[in-house]
Amino acid sequence: MAHLDLKADNFVFTEDLSLALLDFGMTESLDAMVKGKKMTSMYRAPEVFESVHFAPGPVDIFGIGVCLFKIMVQNVPFMHSDATQYKNYTRYMREQRENLKYFKAFGIELSSIEDKAPYRLILRCLNPNPRLRPTIDELLAYEFISGPCEDAT
Numbered sequence: 001m002a003h004l005d006l007k008a009d010n011f012v013f014t015e016d017l018s019l020a021l022l023d024f025g026m027t028e029s030l031d032a033m034v035k036g037k038k039m040t041s042m043y044r045a046p047e048v049f050e051s052v053h054f055a056p057g058p059v060d061i062f063g064i065g066v067c068l069f070k071i072m073v074q075n076v077p078f079m080h081s082d083a084t085q086y087k088n089y090t091r092y093m094r095e096q097r098e099n100l101k102y103f104k105a106f107g108i109e110l111s112s113i114e115d116k117a118p119y120r121l122i123l124r125c126l127n128p129n130p131r132l133r134p135t136i137d138e139l140l141a142y143e144f145i146s147g148p149c150e151d152a153t
Contacts (some may be wrong), residue, residue, distance in 0.1 A: 002056030004061030058130030065125025
């Protein structure tokens with residue numbers, strides 16, 4: 001199943017500090033072609049915004065990318081309250097592909113960060129072309145996604 005409303009507000013920590021996902025009101029089968037979902041705009045993939053039929057799996061990957069960006073950068077990667085802003089974002093991202101300079105606009109200087117894999121993965125998740133986004137299996141292959149969490153205490 002695809003969730004289709006992945007956003008920071010739909011994740012919570014349980015009592016044992018496991019991460020739990022909430023709000024399954026928009027779920028669809030991964031095999032479905034979907035149209036007309038009204039998702040939170042700053043988490044919405046380009047194909048949803050453009051009102052075309054879309055495969056739901058890559059839309060969830062895009063939402064995960066926005067959530068990861070928010071965790072790593074403490075901001076959302078873009079705000080698109082209207083079609084013009086959104087078209088500017090998609091044009092920019094198509095030109096940039098996996099250009100890590102994108103993070104500099106948010107005050108993140110990656111030259112001092114040794115492991116750039118999380119940032120590269122975020123940009124792959126945010127690719128405007130759904131066919132170029134990673135699959136869930138590719139996401140889970142990253143240790144910082146599926147590996148053990150370091151104890152911060």
